[in-house]
Amino acid sequence: MAVTDPVATVDGVRKSFGEEGVLEDVDLTVEDGELLVLMGPNGVGKSVLLSCLAGSERPSAGSVDVFGEPATARADTTSFLLQDALALEKLTGRETIHFYRRLHPAFTDDWRTHVERLGLAGDLDKSVADYSGGMVRKLELAIAASIDVPLYLFDEPTAALDLSTIPAVHELFREKQAAGKTIVVASHRPMTADIADRIAFLADGRIVATGTPDELLASVPPVLETGASNASALRAVVDGEPFAVAGTIRGFVPEQYEDAVTGDSGRGLDELAATSGIDRTMLAIIEPTYTDLFTYYTNGPGPSTPTSTERQ
Numbered sequence: 001m002a003v004t005d006p007v008a009t010v011d012g013v014r015k016s017f018g019e020e021g022v023l024e025d026v027d028l029t030v031e032d033g034e035l036l037v038l039m040g041p042n043g044v045g046k047s048v049l050l051s052c053l054a055g056s057e058r059p060s061a062g063s064v065d066v067f068g069e070p071a072t073a074r075a076d077t078t079s080f081l082l083q084d085a086l087a088l089e090k091l092t093g094r095e096t097i098h099f100y101r102r103l104h105p106a107f108t109d110d111w112r113t114h115v116e117r118l119g120l121a122g123d124l125d126k127s128v129a130d131y132s133g134g135m136v137r138k139l140e141l142a143i144a145a146s147i148d149v150p151l152y153l154f155d156e157p158t159a160a161l162d163l164s165t166i167p168a169v170h171e172l173f174r175e176k177q178a179a180g181k182t183i184v185v186a187s188h189r190p191m192t193a194d195i196a197d198r199i200a201f202l203a204d205g206r207i208v209a210t211g212t213p214d215e216l217l218a219s220v221p222p223v224l225e226t227g228a229s230n231a232s233a234l235r236a237v238v239d240g241e242p243f244a245v246a247g248t249i250r251g252f253v254p255e256q257y258e259d260a261v262t263g264d265s266g267r268g269l270d271e272l273a274a275t276s277g278i279d280r281t282m283l284a285i286i287e288p289t290y291t292d293l294f295t296y297y298t299n300g301p302g303p304s305t306p307t308s309t310e311r312q
């Protein structure tokens with residue numbers, strides 16, 4: 001297989017706004033043609049990192065190269081969907097699209113397909129001021145996706161969209177990839193993590209893990225689950241803080257128990273039950289979900305220094 005140069009390379013990037021440090025030391029490579037999903041807690045700096053890739057923010061230190069050159073806001077390489085940045089309230093949806101069509105040299109007629117697919121076609125002649133949050137998002141996504149460039153940076157493209165619309169957005173991503181485009185998406189959605197080629201977790205100003213969804217899920221320690229009433233007892237036997245998920249309480253099994261709890265003997269669970277005082281029948285080891293993965297790398301005991309789970 002031909003080895004292609006990365007589309008973007010982020011090297012040692014620090015970004016602060018006055019006294020406030022947001023990115024501390026970010027290293028990240030975006031490969032040609034991939035769908036990279038950037039995840040991390042609210043306010044960690046995902047939008048700031050996307051802005052550095054788009055060239056609309058300059059790093060305080062370190063470098064960001066896109067297509068082999070320092071990132072600058074270039075209309076011919078990058079389409080950047082920020083949050084709430086494109087919709088024009090004084091216009092209708094259709095007028096907004098035509099505004100960008102006239103403005104941007106690489107704007108294509110693909111907007112027709114996008115608005116149809118996203119279910120916005122019937123609302124194009126309404127004033128944007130009367131749009132719901134989801135309708136605004138669809139309009140902005142249709143505009144950003146209609147620009148024909150090799151790199152798309154989408155900040156929370158599915159925020160405010162109902163679950164039934166998300167597959168249409170994913171179909172749009174796949175079509176872009178099939179056309180050889182590269183996509184970086186900041187998202188909190190497990191559904192979007194699931195279609196990523198790679199996920200990168202941003203926590204504490206750094207990329208703390210990168211890998212395919214399967215590699216990252218496999219990197220999470222066994223997850224111990226119990227009833228909500230056992231939260232404080234669980235704390236005694238898990239690594240980091242227990243966390244609530246859909247009426248249950250979960251925690252990560254510490255390294256010394258990992259083999260025992262994943263083996264056939266059930267010995268590990270007996271031991272954890274005895275140590276915690278939780279009834280053995282109330283403890284279960286479950287398959288990690290994206291919620292567990294997110295917790296592990298962003299709020300939990302996951303590595304706070306950069307690691308890669310990718311096979312070398």
Ligand SMILES: Nc1ncnc2c1ncn2[C@@H]1O[C@H](COP(=O)(O)OP(=O)(O)OP(=O)(O)O)[C@@H](O)[C@H]1O
Nearest residue numbers: 017020022040041042043044045046047048049186
């Ligand atoms: N232009 C700016 N001036 C000052 N502070 C800023 C600026 N842009 C971003 N910040 C700060 O940087 C931090 C990171 O913001 P950012 O929007 O990148 O987070 P995020 O990870 O995208 O969060 P979310 O998941 O909530 O969208 C926040 O504390 C924000 O207030």
